[in-house]
Amino acid sequence: MEVPQRAAVSLLAPVVQALAERNDIRVLGIKGQALTLQGLRTARGTGDVDMLVDPSRFDELCALLRRHRWRDRDGKVLVPLPAEGSASVPHARTLEHPHWPTHLDLHRYYPGFLGPAQETFELLWTARDRVGDGALSLEVPAQIDHWLLAALHAIRSGDERQMTDLREHAQVEFTQNMGAVLRRAIELRAFEPLRGQFLLLGEQGPPPAKHEQPLLAAWNRRLRDSRADDDAFVEQLLDARGRVRVALLFRHLFPPPRSARAFHAVAPGPLGLLAFYTRRLLSGPRYGAQYARIVGRRWVS
Template identity: 35%
Template sequence: MPTDTPTDATVLLRLDEADELAAAWVCALAERRGIRALLIKGPALHLHGLRTARVSADVDVLVDPARFDELCEAIVETGWTKRPSSVVGELTTLHSRTFLRDGWPCDLDVHSFFPGFLADPADVFEALWRHRFPLALAHRDCLALDKTAGVLVLGLHSLRGATIQPRHLDELEQLVRAPLTDAERLDIATLARETGCVATLEKVLPRMGIDARPTPDELADPALRAWRERVSSGSHGAYFWMLALRRSPWSQRPRIVWRAAWPTRRDLLVARPETVDTVTGRTRARVARWGRGIRSAPAGVRAIWTHR
């Protein structure tokens, strides 16, 4: 008797499988193009004993800033698409682009620099490039950050969300308890000074027994004020609209205020994809945003006022 034979097969990837394959793939793509790229965060942090093993929703890669646009274009050419962003995201997220692809449960986050490193992005990349090591993923060697650099990246990443996200606070506590040798502490202090993150990690490095002093240039950098604002605000809610207003010319500010109060259908669905896409559903979602915005506004105002 004839049997039904499928004409094509669909492979459903688990998130952990997708993470490993996507990391290996983007590293191979960068290598073929002669672009230097480093995996940041991810399984290397567990390998170094800096946090417990976890499966991420995205793969983070830091790229030589001079070749950032080139790698992003290459990713799009292969069938990935840039994740849609709301207007506030476009105005305030300047350091990375996120890509997704049908059938893949993970995203690709491509960074031209990493927030919290205050030195010139090109100099930061060169310093981190010297702290690379081969990490085997999907049967190929990728380049990832060593333990010294991993401490700094995880500290900066966790600080940004520690005030409102228990997971980030827990990871920060794991980090400060991680065992370090005296030689490792010295290396971390040296790299922190070189990359300009002594001041941004002022509440983390001393807890790890790392003795480092920020340079006068680091303390005078306006980016340090912006960093402290972001951390104090909890990096969410109304603060980002305040930041977008400050970064935009006066002629654009009325439009930004209106978009904050009454987002477009596209912005609403990007920010809250669970929104019921009807007139009633969108109206309810917009009104609900007002409550969230009002609740988060005091933290944003306090952060700006404290670090003015």
């Protein structure tokens, strides 16, 4: 029997968290209804479930869920996490199940936190909160931390409506404590990506630390440059090794049919897919030029 959509969204995060706990894997529910329960956004429907996983145990949880019939929707190639944060390295897997009508997004880390992924997770885990009641309760980031994560998501997605909603709720929830939000953003190395939002909230912070500047530049390029996605792919290709590099290159040139139709202009039917894959094959020289350009930029920097 298939689980109804609304029930699936409410049940899935606690179910996954319980499974993870039984295997000593730490996970935090993020975004979605937890933000509403913490007073951080206006109540609205949620179509999927997001969870932040201990980066050191991410692959284990994915393997565990596969044994319970969860499958990778997009077949992403996850390159090794860099020592520091990243704005471009793939950070999540989207899983689907034949009897759950909602997707499960598992995040290894969250873009916009400019510190090391494991260090950031430890900070979020140590300060965690719990929302909901009984068997449906869920461990989530602390209220301030969750607001920072949601704000990073809204900015990265270009969702000004969502960002405005988050600012309005922050002005209510943190009206006497905005300084604490600022200090936590600095501690989690999320202040620079959110500097503009803090200015709108009447808060100013220190200039960017020297070690954050390359990551901040990558973040800003990801937001402003229409070529940023292609640049991010080449950056990943440079950082990958061996079979991962081959798999990354093949998937970028020939994404699965579902991803091709979701993210590219593909005509209907099998012939549409054939034409799309032919165009991708012929675009190889363009990617080679991008590779050379980014290698040159790294060399200069």
